[in-house]
Amino acid sequence: MGHMALIADREFSQDEALLYGIGRLICAWGMLEQGLEEKLIALRTAAGDVRAAGIRAKPGMSRLMAELRAMISMRDRRDGAALAQIAEIECDIQRIDRFRGLIVSGFQSPDGDGFACRDHKNNVVHVSLQQLNKEISHLEDVGDRLMAL
Secondary structure: OHHHHHHHOOOOOOOHHHHHHHHHHHHHHHHHHHHHHHHHHHHHHHHOOOOOOOOOOOHHHHHHHHHHHHHHHHHHOOOOOHHHHHHHHHHHHHHHHHHHHHHHHHEEEEHHHHHHOOOOOOOOEEEEEHHHHHHHHHHHHHHHHHHHH
């Protein structure tokens, strides 16, 4: 909710608050991917892997999570707690990714206290700015949980 206060303090219009929220969602997702890539590089280095990290195409989140799962399972063979945490985080990431896809692919127009989107079945879905900010907070929390593994 701190970001809502920031928006209120700056007296953004409804449209500006909407654009600010959508931009934060997109940036938070990109930062999560980048942070996860950096974590994987650190795990590879710690495991003695010296191969070049350069990949032709940027891997998607599912590929990054699969590699993280593999690295953690090699590191913590006797401790399944980290793998259980990864499974929980993956569920959260999938849910947030569906939400992100709804926003990025289905955005229609500002609507009341948020905006209207069309889902993959072409149904109109209302997303409030409060819901958008809540999902961004969840995404940032997921990033913190991933980095703590």
